[in-house]
Amino acid sequence: MDVIVGDFHSVSEDPDGVLVDVTPPKAGRRTLFVRDPSLTIGRQGNVQYLYNNRANVPDAPRLWQGQPTSQEFFGVPDDQPILVAYCNKLGLPDTSML
Template sequence: MHDRGMTQDPTARVPDLDESLVTEFMTRFGLTSAPMHLKYENRGYDDNQCHLSFKHCAIENGGRRVHGWALWGFDSMLIGEHHSVWENPNRQLIDVTPPKFGADSILFIRDDAADLVEMQGVYAMWSDRTTIPDIPFAFQGNPHNEPHWGLLPDNANIVQFCQKFGIKPSDMLTDERFASNLLSPPPCKLGSVNKKIPYRVAGTARVRQNASFSVSSLMASVAISGSQGA
């Protein structure tokens, strides 16, 4: 999901592929796919609701939706937002939602283990991830104790997007028709969360099928996510 309030933040940058912080991020969260820069291709989607946009793109044009992480650099740290891109019928990965911060590309790390699931009426979304010591997760710009947060399918932004493109909120969820093969990389360790992050990056979505989480923890974040989309 994109935080409109930071789209012109001059301190944000697209990391280099060989940057040491990228390796640090991948090691911390057990990611094994090679990072890549993806150029933006305009297909008429807004700069939010990436998961629904790419599902719609795959439904309309063939191919699959691929989950992963979009990495952004801030001084000496990286923030990873869960992000979806389109794998076209020729197996090329393409980003069709406008990148944040005025960029024309993103650094993307594919993660086929990521999936979006529903748990007792709540969509289990994954928090942002960071390279900040002792702060592995963030939600709405603040340290977060959980690797996930909850989103209700009747969220106003989601409903509005679905009405515009003729799809359903449940199309956000991962299904076998439009998903990559699901793998299970090693789980990451939760760090102690006791510091304040000095900037705001909105939470985005990611969940693994074998993840352990509770409805109560999801509902706790639903209460503060408000009208936020994904």
């Protein structure tokens, strides 16, 4: 059985309309970007909430770090050291993904 995983990503768009993902895929060999304006990053205090991966597996419709989960979102604190370092490496002015 082929498994399809939908990974929620924020991408940038260049002036020609080409979508650029700054995070490489964790698995697989192909990436297809599909816009879904209903999936937005939420915030509560200093925590950003992103969607967990979605899969076409009936017993595991959502995945967190490759494992089934019932949670739709996961939280990323703005001051998480790995996020701050990654954004600095990319030259981003802050860690907000909104």
